[in-house]
Amino acid sequence: MMKTNGWQRPHKKGSSMKVVLKHLTKKFPNRNKKAGGDVIAVNDFDFEIPDGKLIGLLGPSGCGKSTTLNLLCGLLKPTDGQIFFGEDDVTDLPAENRGVGLVFQNYALYPHLTVRQNIIFPLQNLRGKDKLSREEMDARALEAAKLVQIDMLMDRKPSELSGGQQQRVAIARALVKMPRLLLLDEPLSNLDARLRLQTREELKRIQNETRITTVFVTHDQEEAMSISDMIVVMKDGDLQQIGRPQQVYEDPVNLFVAKFLGTPPINVFAGEVRGGGVYIGGECVLGAAGVPDGPVTVTVRPEGFVLKDGGPFGCGLKNVEVMGRDITVVCTNPCCEAPAVRAIISAENIAQITGTQVRFALKPAKVYLFDAATQARIRCELTE
Amino acid sequence: MEKNNLKGWLYLIPAVLFLGVFMVYPLIDVFIYSFEEGYNSASQTYFGVGMYNYEYVLHDPYFLQAVKNTFILVIITVPLSTGLALLISVGLSSIQKLRNLFQTVYFLPYVTNTLAVGLVFMILFEKTPYTEGLVNLIINWFGGESVDFITGPYWAKMFVLCFYTVWVVLPFKILILTSALASVKQELYNAARVDGTPKWRIFWRITMPMISPTVFYLVITGFIGAFKAYSDAVALFGTDLNAAEMNTIVGYVYDMLYGTGGGYPSFASAAAIILFAIVLTITCINLLISKKHVHY
Numbered sequence: 001m002m003k004t005n006g007w008q009r010p011h012k013k014g015s016s017m018k019v020v021l022k023h024l025t026k027k028f029p030n031r032n033k034k035a036g037g038d039v040i041a042v043n044d045f046d047f048e049i050p051d052g053k054l055i056g057l058l059g060p061s062g063c064g065k066s067t068t069l070n071l072l073c074g075l076l077k078p079t080d081g082q083i084f085f086g087e088d089d090v091t092d093l094p095a096e097n098r099g100v101g102l103v104f105q106n107y108a109l110y111p112h113l114t115v116r117q118n119i120i121f122p123l124q125n126l127r128g129k130d131k132l133s134r135e136e137m138d139a140r141a142l143e144a145a146k147l148v149q150i151d152m153l154m155d156r157k158p159s160e161l162s163g164g165q166q167q168r169v170a171i172a173r174a175l176v177k178m179p180r181l182l183l184l185d186e187p188l189s190n191l192d193a194r195l196r197l198q199t200r201e202e203l204k205r206i207q208n209e210t211r212i213t214t215v216f217v218t219h220d221q222e223e224a225m226s227i228s229d230m231i232v233v234m235k236d237g238d239l240q241q242i243g244r245p246q247q248v249y250e251d252p253v254n255l256f257v258a259k260f261l262g263t264p265p266i267n268v269f270a271g272e273v274r275g276g277g278v279y280i281g282g283e284c285v286l287g288a289a290g291v292p293d294g295p296v297t298v299t300v301r302p303e304g305f306v307l308k309d310g311g312p313f314g315c316g317l318k319n320v321e322v323m324g325r326d327i328t329v330v331c332t333n334p335c336c337e338a339p340a341v342r343a344i345i346s347a348e349n350i351a352q353i354t355g356t357q358v359r360f361a362l363k364p365a366k367v368y369l370f371d372a373a374t375q376a377r378i379r380c381e382l383t384e
Numbered sequence: 385m386e387k388n389n390l391k392g393w394l395y396l397i398p399a400v401l402f403l404g405v406f407m408v409y410p411l412i413d414v415f416i417y418s419f420e421e422g423y424n425s426a427s428q429t430y431f432g433v434g435m436y437n438y439e440y441v442l443h444d445p446y447f448l449q450a451v452k453n454t455f456i457l458v459i460i461t462v463p464l465s466t467g468l469a470l471l472i473s474v475g476l477s478s479i480q481k482l483r484n485l486f487q488t489v490y491f492l493p494y495v496t497n498t499l500a501v502g503l504v505f506m507i508l509f510e511k512t513p514y515t516e517g518l519v520n521l522i523i524n525w526f527g528g529e530s531v532d533f534i535t536g537p538y539w540a541k542m543f544v545l546c547f548y549t550v551w552v553v554l555p556f557k558i559l560i561l562t563s564a565l566a567s568v569k570q571e572l573y574n575a576a577r578v579d580g581t582p583k584w585r586i587f588w589r590i591t592m593p594m595i596s597p598t599v600f601y602l603v604i605t606g607f608i609g610a611f612k613a614y615s616d617a618v619a620l621f622g623t624d625l626n627a628a629e630m631n632t633i634v635g636y637v638y639d640m641l642y643g644t645g646g647g648y649p650s651f652a653s654a655a656a657i658i659l660f661a662i663v664l665t666i667t668c669i670n671l672l673i674s675k676k677h678v679h680y
Contacts, residue, residue: 073578095577102578108571112593121589122579177579 017086017180019049024081041067043237052211056224059234065217074098101174105186107166109158116154122177144176164195184216255375268337271298281335285313287383295372304366305343311359418653437654450636458610465550469557477565494555502619509533564598600674633659
């Protein structure tokens with residue numbers, strides 16, 4: 001049962017609304033006039049957000065995620081390109097008329113209004129044939145409040161609510177007008193760790209129940225991976241990769257995406273391909289047939305290590321972090337970009353770790369090669 | 385605890401002494417004078433104690449005229465100047481180009497000398513046998529009759545006084561309101577825009593409530609300031625305000641003390657206490673209203 005709480009599918013015409021970005025570009029004039037040129041916040045975005053899905057826009061701070069969101073809701077005008085909601089070109093439609101719901105990072109609740117008044121606010125703007133009676137507005141507001149489970153707080157002011165509750169009010173306010181598209185700007189960044197975990201599941205549930213096409217912005221890859229149907233990885237205004245979270249994690253197109261996804265982060269080594277073999281610091285760790293000789297960047301997911309006596313890859317042992325089910329072997333390797341190599345192995349193998357050296361075999365599916373210069377993925381068949 | 389209390393009082397001594405000597409003592413003194421009949425400051429003598437001073441002042445046609453003038457001034461200029469200031473600051477906040485220029489222009493009257501400005505107003509409005517004055521030229525140009533604004537009919541003089549007062553108090557109000565407007569978070573406006581809120585509704589439902597504490601501050605200080613008006617009238621109509629029918633309550637107090645035929649500190653004190661009572665009442669009413677309508 002998707003439609004609990006009597007929530008209706010929000011779309012008025014037809015049943016679906018995908019969002020299409022066509023060569024969307026946003027440039028800002030450079031503040032430092034001497035430096036000249038424009039800052040490109042969003043560079044030639046060209047992709048489709050499928051109907052009814054939850055999309056995570058992911059990237060480090062300043063990569064243009066929020067700009068993309070502001071372009072979608074109409075608070076910013078694109079420099080170039082077009083935005084389609086379904087079949088309608090909304091590029092020149094002002095924010096007031098787009099009918100999207102937006103949840104701000106700091107929630108932007110009206111501090112002088114109660115929760116009820118905050119939620120009703122968007123409904124009171126409806127004019128003409130969409131105009132609602134007071135009873136209808138109250139009913140709709142209560143429905144939205146129930147969906148985010150704040151219906152018992154209706155007469156409080158925002159200042160009397162906790163961060164998590166404020167966030168729910170903000171979501172209820174965005175949902176109450178039954179938007180065609182729901183946008184969330186860093187929705188969980190102001191919550192503490194426990195609440196964040198809880199709220200992101202709530203978000204997923206709400207999205208499941210309402211089936212509104214939802215785009216949310218985050219710099220936390222774990223957050224994006226855990227609830228998105230699709231993630232869009234961005235860097236410096238450039239689109240890096242789009243896909244299902246697992247697919248992007250398992251098949252990164254470049255070093256940036258490989259490094260950005262996954263906790264603990266992927267281990268990066270300076271390596272070399274010589275005669276069909278991948279070498280890290282003189283040790284041939286894997287076979288790579290058909291890859292031309294030359295320097296490469298070798299990356300290994302933490303779960304890609306297998307403890308093995310006489311394994312091809314040796315490291316100096318630093319310490320072992322016991323996490324219960326798994327253990328993290330922290331070790332050193334002179335070729336590693338980071339000061340420590342982190343390998344996650346099953347706790348059952350803890351007895352095998354002795355002395356000052358550990359030797360690993362690598363799982364070929366968890367190892368990616370990247371061009372040392374361009375950082376692009378070198379696609380090849382790796383063998384043990 | 386005790387020791388800390390002593391220390392606290394020690395720190396307060398300079399302020400307490402200063403305020404006591406220059407504020408509290410004179411206030412009490414004025415209150416006492418207002419009940420002493422025929423007090424003479426030179427000989428420090430008086431005839432008796434009673435309500436005579438109040439009785440006299442409340443029956444003095446000059447005082448009644450001053451009260452009437454002051455009330456008209458307050459009722460017209462406070463709402464008008466606050467409203468105008470709000471309008472101008474909202475305008476200033478919504479323009480990008482030349483904003484600094486306009487802000488400077490609107491702030492200039494604040495740093496200009498009141499009496500000098502009064503003189504300029506007099507020249508603008510005055511009608512003499514030799515010249516009609518700029519304002520009258522404009523009125524004539526639109527086909528109207530010349531009006532003597534400075535020595536002519538009561539309504540014309542009151543108009544000039546109100547016009548001048550509004551003009552003088554406007555810059556401060558604009559300054560305060562523009563900073564209040566700037567402190568409203570852009571995010572709230574963005575949220576309202578995304579929710580499809582029309583501009584006028586954003587103003588009444590978001591901007592106004594958010595700046596309401598500032599607006600009420602301006603209204604309260606505006607009322608107090610207007611009740612204490614005096615120099616404005618002097619700048620326009622000269623020192624013999626009773627003859628010009630343009631006296632204010634503070635002007636009456638001054639005249640009773642130092643004006644021609646002055647030297648009645650008892651009457652002056654009574655008038656001052658009456659003014660104090662009026663201002664206190666109005667401010668209390670303001671605060672009561674503001675509790676209902678001001679957020680936070």
